[in-house]
Amino acid sequence: MTDSATSHLLPVFARADLGFERGEGCWLISTKGERYLDFTSGVAVNALGHAHPRLVKALQEQATKLWHMSNLFKSPDGEKLAARLCEQSFADFVFFCNSGAEAMEGVIKIVRHYHFSKGHPERYRIITFEGAFHGRTLATLAATGAAKYLEGFGPPMDGFDQVPHGDIEAVKRAIGPETAGILIEPVQGEGGVRSAPPAFFKALRQLCDDHGLLLAFDEVQTGMGRTGDLFAYKRTGVTPDVMSLAKALGGGFPIGAFLATAEAASGMTPGSHGSTFGGNPLAVAAASAVLDVMLEPGFFDYVQKMSLLLKQKLASAVDRYPSILAEVRGEGLLIGVKAVVPSGDLVNALREQKLLTVGAGDNVVRFLAPLIVSEAEIEQAMACLERACTALSSDPSKKAAGQ
Ligand code: PLP
Numbered sequence: 411m412t413d414s415a416t417s418h419l420l421p422v423f424a425r426a427d428l429g430f431e432r433g434e435g436c437w438l439i440s441t442k443g444e445r446y447l448d449f450t451s452g453v454a455v456n457a458l459g460h461a462h463p464r465l466v467k468a469l470q471e472q473a474t475k476l477w478h479m480s481n482l483f484k485s486p487d488g489e490k491l492a493a494r495l496c497e498q499s500f501a502d503f504v505f506f507c508n509s510g511a512e513a514m515e516g517v518i519k520i521v522r523h524y525h526f527s528k529g530h531p532e533r534y535r536i537i538t539f540e541g542a543f544h545g546r547t548l549a550t551l552a553a554t555g556a557a558k559y560l561e562g563f564g565p566p567m568d569g570f571d572q573v574p575h576g577d578i579e580a581v582k583r584a585i586g587p588e589t590a591g592i593l594i595e596p597v598q599g600e601g602g603v604r605s606a607p608p609a610f611f612k613a614l615r616q617l618c619d620d621h622g623l624l625l626a627f628d629e630v631q632t633g634m635g636r637t638g639d640l641f642a643y644k645r646t647g648v649t650p651d652v653m654s655l656a657k658a659l660g661g662g663f664p665i666g667a668f669l670a671t672a673e674a675a676s677g678m679t680p681g682s683h684g685s686t687f688g689g690n691p692l693a694v695a696a697a698s699a700v701l702d703v704m705l706e707p708g709f710f711d712y713v714q715k716m717s718l719l720l721k722q723k724l725a726s727a728v729d730r731y732p733s734i735l736a737e738v739r740g741e742g743l744l745i746g747v748k749a750v751v752p753s754g755d756l757v758n759a760l761r762e763q764k765l766l767t768v769g770a771g772d773n774v775v776r777f778l779a780p781l782i783v784s785e786a787e788i789e790q791a792m793a794c795l796e797r798a799c800t801a802l803s804s805d806p807s808k809k810a811a812g813q
Contacts, residue, residue, distance in 0.1 A: 426761065433460020436780050436787050438766065447791055450766045451778045454599065454631050454744070457658035458703055459780035465661050468699035469692060476691045481684065488689040491698050498640055498705070500649040501669035503678075506689035510630035510656035511545025513666035517654050518549050520670055520678060521591040521624045522569075527677025533590045536626070539575040541601030541771060544593070544628055553593060576606045578613045585617065591624035591652075592617070596642035599631035602772030603739045603746025611646035618651075624674050626652040630666070631744070634658035635704050635781050638714045638742030645741060663696035704781075713781045716788065717742050720777065723792045731799040739774070743781055746774040751802055759802050765794035 430446075432439040436459050438448045451457060458465060479485070492504035507513055518536065525533035536553065544550040551559050552567035560566050571589075573580035581592065592614055598604040618625040627650040632642035636658060643650055651674040656666035670678075687693075703709065721738055724747055728735040734756065737748040749756045753773045760767050760775070768776040779788070 428761070435459040435461075436783050444764065446761075446764045446766050447787060447794065448766050449777045449779045449791055450768045451658075451780050452662060453657070453768055454636055454778050455657045455660075456662050457635055457781045458661050458700060459782050460662070462661065462703070462782075464703055465663075465696055465699050468695045469663065472692050472695035478687070478690055478692075480686070481689060485689050485691070485694070487691060487694045487698065491694050491701070494698075494701055495655075495667070495669060498701075499653070499669060500643075500651075500671060501653065502672040503675045504667050504669050505683060505685075506694070507666040507668070507685050508664050508687050508690075508693070509545075509666050510654065511547045511550045512685070512688075513630060513654035513656050513668045514544045514550045514553065514628060515547055516668040516683060517593065517626050517628070517652050518553065519683060520652055520668065520674060521593070521626055523677040523682060524624055524674055525590045532588055535569050535571055535586070535588045536590055537581055537584050537592045538570050538572045539594055539598075540572055541575050541598050541604055542572075542593075542595060542628075543598070543600035545630075575601075575604060576610055578610060578617075581614065581617060585621055585623070589621065589623055591626050593626045593628060595628045596632045596646055597637060597741055597744055598771075599744065599776070600770055602748070602770045602774040603744060603776060604772065605739070605741065608645075608647040611648045615648040624651040626650055627654070629653050630656045634700065635710065635713060636742055636744045636778075637740075638710055638717055640704060640710070642741070659700065660693055660696040661700040663693050665690070665693035665697050709781075713742055716779070716781075716783055716785070717745070719785060720745060720779065720783075720788050720791075723788060724777065724795075727792065727795055727799065731803065734799045734802050740776075743777075743779050743783070745777045746770055747777065748772065748774050755802065756798065759798035760794060762801070763794035763797045765791050765798070 429441045430438045431441050436448055438446045495504050496502055505516055521536055522534045538553050542554055544553040549567050553570050555572040571584045573584050615625055627643050629641055633655040639645055652670045654668045659665050724738045734751050735747055736750050739746045753769045753775050756775050757767050757769050770776050
């Protein structure tokens with residue numbers, strides 16, 4: 411393997427010294443032939459695990475038919491996929507793109523353009539929340555609002571007003587004559603698996619209705635089953651006007667989307683948005699197969715059952731290792747464990763035990779098992795956690811975070 415001193419990949423990731431060449435279900439096989447239990451799911455992407463036979467078949471079949479064609483022409487399979495996503499959600503229209511950040515760019519554009527088309531171009535500002543993550547393009551970074559990501563890239567794009575997460579009075583104060591909408595993740599993923607109560611989402615919906623604002627949900631991480639429903643908004647008790655998807659939508663094949671009601675989309679006319687690759691036939695084939703599997707009876711009951719099991723086991727580990735683990739949070743299989751030791755030390759200790767997890771804000775480690783994880787695999791993951799906690803407990807160099 412190329413080491414970091416000789417790599418020609420732009421060094422923007424602090425990559426672990428570990429490479430993989432194959433995946434099978436919940437397992438990744440390293441270049442050295444070692445098996446790792448993958449509770450990263452490619453950061454909430456491989457919802458159906460690796461090399462799922464239905465996804466492999468769908469891509470292989472599509473690969474012999476058509477790889478790409480331009481959006482100058484009709485897309486029968488894209489039409490079908492869009493119709494199915496609308497049937498399963500609040501939306502009337504779907505735009506396909508290629509990543510989460512690109513989906514979020516579309517969300518921001520549609521929220522702004524809605525007011526423009528209603529004769530209010532001055533209404534372009536969007537209220538966002540501290541701890542959010544919406545992507546790495548210039549607009550989505552501005553929406554994310556975190557100084558550590560914005561520094562060095564010039565003035566952040568104007569038009570975002572950030573308020574503390576869960577603070578409805580702060581949202582009310584931030585609404586002004588230029589406000590166009592409110593943007594929120596149903597559960598903050600990168601921010602540390604932080605939820606808000608249904609009452610907060612209801613209050614946001616009410617504020618939007620009272621002030622003529624659009625409510626936009628970023629479901630790039632939460633969408634496509636991660637929280638135990640196809641879309642996490644279904645668990646908040648409200649429906650948004652606009653929503654983004656990406657990550658698990660293609661089960662590992664890059665595809666994003668934004669979805670909108672007919673009213674929210676009423677300003678979007680030919681020429682107002684576009685993409686060369688968006689709705690690519692390979693991506694549509696992968697996403698259609700993901701949806702086929704997720705919509706089979708019992709799929710989400712199974713996810714919720716595994717969620718309960720994993721959360722119970724993690725809570726028991728928190729009780730037994732209070733100097734290492736502090737708290738379990740999250741919904742479905744978007745589960746975070748707030749650590750007492752620095753979360754990076756816990757991620758490393760778990761990796762040494764051949765369990766892969768992902769760090770997040772607020773000193774949290776995310777356990778993002780593929781949604782097809784078995785009880786036996788959860789048991790194996792918990793045995794890895796046990797060994798990692800034992801190793802950390804006996805290592806005096808690993809102090810509580812911040813000490
Ligand atoms: N929005 C949310 C909630 C995310 O979690 C992410 C990625 O982690 C993004 C947007 C950006 O997605 P991408 O990395 O595909 O651009």
